[in-house]
Amino acid sequence: MQIGEILRWGCDYLRDRGVTEPRLNAEILLAHVLNVKRLSLYLNLKDRVSTREAELFQRFLFRRGKREPLQYIIGEVIFSRLSFRIRKGVFIPRPETEFLVREALQRIVGDTKVLDVGTGCGAIGLTLAWFSNAEVTLLDKSKPAVRLAEENRKNLGLSSRQVKLAGADFLSFVDRTKSRFGMIISNPPYIPVSEIERLPEEVKREPKGTLFGGPDGLRFIRSLISEGYRILSAGGHLIFEIGYGQKKAVTDLVTRGGFILEAIIKDLAGIDRVVVCRKN
Ligand SMILES: C[S@@+](CC[C@H](N)C(=O)[O-])C[C@H]1O[C@@H](n2cnc3c(N)ncnc32)[C@H](O)[C@@H]1O
Known part of the structure; x- marks a missing residue:
């Protein structure tokens, strides 16, 4: 043929x-x-x-x-012009998350210590390390994700001095760590569980723990705000992604949590997507 x-x-x-x-x-x-x-x-x-x-x-x-996702079949995803390995069992980075990275890069100064919470294949944190001098810690509770993030670190030729890996649940990491971070960044699971039936077949192939944030989608975001505060340096940034219709609730959470809201950025579809706030 x-x-x-x-x-x-x-x-x-x-x-x-x-x-x-x-x-x-x-x-x-x-x-x-x-x-x-x-x-x-x-x-x-x-x-x-x-x-x-x-x-x-x-x-x-x-x-x-x-309806297996295309990226799982070819084993690659392009994110912020970089190539990442991807496979079944790990969340596939989305184009709208590049907005999160852009906002973070504008605020990284020198070798700022950055924590990428729920790193998945490492797309966010590794991109920040690639385009800046930030010292990045990639954190995920999923073992397959941490293994893949480490593979991607090596493929990009980033040093283990600049990029550290941590396989742990966020809350236990916060309890254990002695580090203070100048920036915490995250694309957390934020879909309300009730939306499961409405999701495209391809999305249902991704691990549930990467997608859903409890009944209102905000379960993980609440601990990101309260626990993130404890390990951020004064004036440090918390930057994270939110879903459709979550702007108002999240604005209340961050301001009540002791943060100054700097910006909420829309994605190309006009949906409020990226929250940028600073520890007061
Ligand atoms: C939406 S995915 C984002 C992955 C990656 N940052 C990206 O944008 O491609 C959320 C990630 O958070 C991780 N995660 C969920 N709950 C967690 C927890 N309590 N502690 C650490 N990681 C968690 C999941 O394993 C998943 O990799």
């Missing part, structure tokens, strides 16, 4: 199974199988693919057709 033909076939297969952007998905999967850039598919539409390549492509299409 030629590249053009197999792409058309793959696109139809995914469309029939309700995958959004079937053409783009088929292109990314085929480019991954052939180990080329997507553009080169278009430059070589008449080239033939081998039987082995066609079979691998079919296996990937099958998984995608069952």
Whole structure:
């Protein structure tokens, strides 16, 4: 089969199974199988693919057709222009979280000590370490996440002096640590549990502990604010992501928690997404 033909076939297969952007998905999967850039598919539409390549492509299409996230299949996600390994069992970084990183980078001075709470594959903290001189601690209670974050640290060539890993629950970390941080950053689990049925099939494939923040979505955010306060230096920043409709409740929580609210930043969809506050 030629590249053009197999792409058309793959696109139809995914469309029939309700995958959004079937053409783009088929292109990314085929480019991954052939180990080329997507553009080169278009430059070589008449080239033939081998039987082995066609079979691998079919296996990937099958998984995608069952709504496994594309990033788990190809094992990579691009975040803030950096490439991160990703796999099943770990949350997939989202583009809107790049707004969180941008706000943090504007406020890091020199080798500020940063704690990334709930680091997942390490996307936030490692990006901060890459683009600044911050000394970053990546914290997650999930062992698969901590292992993957460590792999990503090594892949990016960041030193273990600049980036530390901590496998622990946030609350026990706060109780144990003697460090004081100039910045705490987090993309916490913040979806209310009642929304589970409304989520796309792909999102339901991610670990529940990475998504849900109790009945109102704010369970983790409450401890982030109260416990984060204890380990932040005076004047230090707490920067975190929130979900749709959480602005008012979170504004009350941070101001009652002893923080000065500096900004709430919207994402590209116009949703209040990033809370920036400073310890009073
Ligand atoms: C929404 S994911 C964000 C992952 C990553 N920061 C990102 O943006 O791609 C939330 C992360 O918080 C971690 N987490 C949840 N509860 C935690 C807790 N009590 N202590 C430490 N980490 C926690 C989860 O394992 C998950 O990796």
